[in-house]
Amino acid sequence: MKYAQSILDLIGNTPLIKLNHVTEGIKATVLVKLEYLNPGGSIKDRIAAQMIEDAEREGKLQPGGTIIEPTSGNTGVGLALVAQQKGYKCVFVVPDKVGEDKRAVLQAYGAEVVVTPTAVPPDSPQSYYGVSDRLVRETPGAYKPDQFSNPAAPGSHYRTTGPEIWQDTDGRVTHVVIGAGTGGTITGTGRYLKEVSAGRPESDGGVVRIIGADPAGSVYSGGTGRPYFVEGVGEDMWPANYDKSVPDQVIAVTDADSFAMTRRLAREEGLLVGGSSGMAVVAALQAARDLPESAVVVVILPDSGRGYLAKIFNDQWMRSYGFLSGGEETSVGEVIK
Ligand code: PMP
Numbered sequence: 611m612k613y614a615q616s617i618l619d620l621i622g623n624t625p626l627i628k629l630n631h632v633t634e635g636i637k638a639t640v641l642v643k644l645e646y647l648n649p650g651g652s653i654k655d656r657i658a659a660q661m662i663e664d665a666e667r668e669g670k671l672q673p674g675g676t677i678i679e680p681t682s683g684n685t686g687v688g689l690a691l692v693a694q695q696k697g698y699k700c701v702f703v704v705p706d707k708v709g710e711d712k713r714a715v716l717q718a719y720g721a722e723v724v725v726t727p728t729a730v731p732p733d734s735p736q737s738y739y740g741v742s743d744r745l746v747r748e749t750p751g752a753y754k755p756d757q758f759s760n761p762a763a764p765g766s767h768y769r770t771t772g773p774e775i776w777q778d779t780d781g782r783v784t785h786v787v788i789g790a791g792t793g794g795t796i797t798g799t800g801r802y803l804k805e806v807s808a809g810r811p812e813s814d815g816g817v818v819r820i821i822g823a824d825p826a827g828s829v830y831s832g833g834t835g836r837p838y839f840v841e842g843v844g845e846d847m848w849p850a851n852y853d854k855s856v857p858d859q860v861i862a863v864t865d866a867d868s869f870a871m872t873r874r875l876a877r878e879e880g881l882l883v884g885g886s887s888g889m890a891v892v893a894a895l896q897a898a899r900d901l902p903e904s905a906v907v908v909v910i911l912p913d914s915g916r917g918y919l920a921k922i923f924n925d926q927w928m929r930s931y932g933f934l935s936g937g938e939e940t941s942v943g944e945v946i947k
Pocket of ligand 1: 793841843886913
């Protein structure tokens with residue numbers, strides 16, 4: 611009989627797929643890693659499993675404990691999934707710009723959701739960091755994983771995401787493109803791939819180049835942290851888990867370009883992914899433009915498009931923010947009366 615012992619055993623080992631349509635005119639091989647195939651629907655399942663395991667081992671999380679975390683949704687789903695299987699309660703603090711669908715998913719897994727305003731400074735007591743700190747102080751047996759500083763987050767990518775990319779490309783990967791939010795993915799995956807390729811001769815691709823993809827306006831690409839609509843990536847401060855020495859280059863991408871590519875990935879490649887995936891592909895295609903045929907570019911696609919149907923995949927929402935330039939409308943068909 612072939613079966614998994616629990617849903618937790620299905621985290622990681624996601625496949626690589628070649629892009630065939632949006633890559634027109636590009637000689638390099640561009641592969642995407644489909645993190646939405648994790649059981650919770652995003653790359654964050656990996657860090658959730660690792661943060662909870664480490665907390666248990668270090669005695670920071672006791673039986674009957676409560677996990678409290680400020681999260682834009684995906685980390686919450688991962689934590690809710692792992693916590694539920696291990697018998698912990700979960701409370702999540704999310705900014706109000708996060709779609710209702712994402713909040714409903716957290717509640718469906720049995721977690722409690724607290725919503726906070728986006729338009730307040732990060733040091734305000736009303737910010738999602740401020741509110742979660744207060745809840746941790748007031749809840750007995752509370753544990754805050756803190757994905758922004760927890761070494762288990764980059765650690766999980768160093769242990770799993772990086773090695774998977776190296777193995778699945780037979781050690782031929784030359785460039786990896788990763789959108790940074792907390793920085794855990796780029797730091798852990800990038801560090802592993804640079805180390806493992808350190809001695810590789812230039813004729814075989816040399817040391818793997820790590821390229822950050824960032825929403826225009828975020829600090830990673832030199833912005834001030836001004837708001838943007840792509841969810842889950844970019845920052846208005848520098849988190850501890852973002853190691854500046856890992857990316858060789860960071861490419862800024864506008865919301866409009868990110869969303870246009872996100873829609874193309876669904877229509878042309880059959881990949882229904884989120885806005886940070888579209889953003890990473892825009893950066894990857896820009897980086898790949900001048901690369902030779904021998905280059906192997908891997909792009910991490912962090913989550914599914916299901917959580918963005920009312921936004922990126924909704925013409926009215928896109929048009930209201932000026933993100934549709936015409937000719938990209940979704941076909942609505944004719945209503946037959
Ligand atoms: N894309 C999405 C949709 C995310 O939720 C996240 C996590 N915040 C990321 C990308 C970035 O991952 P990381 O936090 O590891 O930088």
